[in-house]
Amino acid sequence: MxxxxxxxxxxxxxxxxxxWFAKATVPIEYRCMGLQKEITEKNLTExxxxxxxxxxxPIKLE
Ligand code: SF4
Known part of the structure; x- marks a missing residue:
């Protein structure tokens, strides 16, 4: 493809x-919609x- x-x-x-989005779970789960993978609070804030x-x-885009 x-x-x-x-x-x-x-x-x-x-x-x-x-x-990014937050799943309504306890504890809350953060996920990347791009690759459908979990992200951490550190990924979210740092x-x-x-x-x-x-x-x-690789080139300047407007
Ligand atoms: S991993 Fe990259 S694409 Fe996914 S939510 Fe974080 S910054 Fe966005």
């Missing part, structure tokens, strides 16, 4: 991103995970 691109501002942590699918664009 070929690959596609969505252009977004580069987040430093997940709570700056449009692709730094995104290493496996984040958002990569720096």
């Amino acid at each position: 070929s690959k596609g691109i969505i252009v977004v501002d580069m987040p430093e942590r997940c709570n700056q991103c449009k692709f 730094e995104k995970p290493d496996w984040c699918p958002i990569k720096e664009a």
Whole structure:
């Protein structure tokens, strides 16, 4: 299958991103919609995970 691109501002942590959500569970579970994986509170508030699918664009995009 070929690959596609969505252009977004580069987040430093997940709570700056449009692709995180919180599941209504106890305890609450945070997830990345991009890869359908769990993210931690540290990912949410301090730094995104290493496996984040958002990569720096090789050229400047507007
Ligand atoms: S892992 Fe990356 S794409 Fe997923 S919610 Fe965090 S910043 Fe967004």
